[in-house]
Amino acid sequence: MKPTIKDIAQRANVSTATVSRILSNKKQSYRPKTATKVKAIAKELGYKKNLAAAELAAHSSKLIAVILNNTQTNFADDIIAAIQAATDQAGYQMFILYAGNHDSRLLNQAISVALERHVAGILLVATTLDKEAAHTLQESNTPCRLISVYDEADPRYTGFKFTSSNNEEIGYLATNYLIERGHSRIGLAGIDRSSTGKQRLHGYQRAMTEHGLIPRMDWVEYGDYSFGPQQNMLKTLMNKELDAIITASDMVAVGMIKEAHLLDLDIPKDLSFISIDGTFLCDITIPTITSVTQDFYQMGTIAVRGLLNDEDSQFIPVHITPRNSVRILTTKSLEH
């Protein structure tokens, strides 16, 4: 028969409440000598504590909940791998809850499940917060951190610290890279209308304006970063006689390039592409895809550290990875 707290209490001649406090490592009134004795007896009897009960007693646990928006993209793979490694190293166990595809019900359900398990912290990856979710999280006093999403202009997000790439910088760098190579009719494909999309659009607009080019909203095609809906998107953008397209994710890029081949376009001769993300997908298409590369693994690692130590918000540096999808029309700007 499995030994219980009662067995330990009888043997140690203390109350079950004392045993419970000691085995939960609660800092409360008991003598160190008693603690040593109780722990020795627990070990001797082979007592294995019921963790759910222990968590309830301690009102905390060694669990980290990762709440993930499950749009069909692949950028989160390395973030998750890094969170797994970093939480494991810090002595925590992570588990993942899906928040659907910007589904308010599933998001709030996931938050409830996490809070009910008295998790030590919550990481929200690329999640669109609604008012209810933001409120519940802040009321809970549970440490939270956003990953790959932030919005300093939106009250739903301002209460949370984040670890992310700088989306405005991403949009700026991608656009600037194309302009420096002689492109001026530059489209932006697949961004969404939420914070991330807006920030990347701002970066695009800033780079265009700085170079005396007029950013045009009819060169922007909205999407959700996923593979699939690129067929009409490419045709629509081709009708605008663009030189180059910035894709909002690698999934959008591979979708666009697939469609470009079906339309017999020669890339980058007829049309240049630069993608945002820089995952392995950029290496498997023909041509390979130049990208603004995000360091997702680093992002996951730093986010766990940030959560556990309550560090300030962090931007993880991004960089351009030149591959073969951008045609050099002129190197004039580069020769300045």
Added chain:
Amino acid sequence: MKPTIKDIAQRANVSTATVSRILSNKKQSYRPKTATKVKAIAKELGYKKNLAAAELAAHSSKLIAVILNNTQTNFADDIIAAIQAATDQAGYQMFILYAGNHDSRLLNQAISVALERHVAGILLVATTLDKEAAHTLQESNTPCRLISVYDEADPRYTGFKFTSSNNEEIGYLATNYLIERGHSRIGLAGIDRSSTGKQRLHGYQRAMTEHGLIPRMDWVEYGDYSFGPQQNMLKTLMNKELDAIITASDMVAVGMIKEAHLLDLDIPKDLSFISIDGTFLCDITIPTITSVTQDFYQMGTIAVRGLLNDEDSQFIPVHITPRNSVRILTTKSLEH
């Protein structure tokens, strides 16, 4: 202040134990009238039960744990999406725990975390079971089901029901498809040495033998289904003067095709490929990749139903999706 079970008990003039039993829906001795009264008061006071406590009381929960082997492949995406949808529809909440890359410590840790939360069931996706894990799961009396992994010859697996494609059939179908198109020097790339790899190898060997061809072990290159290590693999197989290669996953296929382009091979003129999985990756390469396609979404849906209703083990049908990576050397066999 948050209302407690004690508040409800005082108001209803019953014991806290009775309130607890009623609110946990435990089928025990209390009068229906009392239950109605207690529930009404709980609602009136805005009582929100602590789920972890309720789970402990009921010794069950509405949680389904999904334990996932996190090799860097993409086949599990649709399985997870389907599990999420099916568990949600059935009124359960799923959460994912990572078992590392065939990491015994992480696997057993994940199983512990799941069992300690009194989950209603555990789904193990493509997980390599060790003796300890198999034993813990069977001792727990918690409903379990394997997804995309099974082994009727291995005692670690025989105690568990599964939902999977038939790996022997997959190997057979892929090989047969190539032989029927005139190929005879057929390699097999990227399978592992575990159950899944062995089963696919058996199917390959059966098809070769049935057609009077000798399956050769030096035409088999082992791997782990992931993208990356294909450089030497392709060179090694090219030295054997093969007509065609079966890749163990789409990730292996895109890796091989990338390397083939670097070696200036014309696919399928110089070398044919057929892949196992049939995810979107088969559509984004040049040429597109013919595949033995697994229905991962269906697999996830059926697995949840199987877990909740304790159904027998199930094979999910697979089919060939012809694309452009297989050269037709002769249609002789097809004309029979």
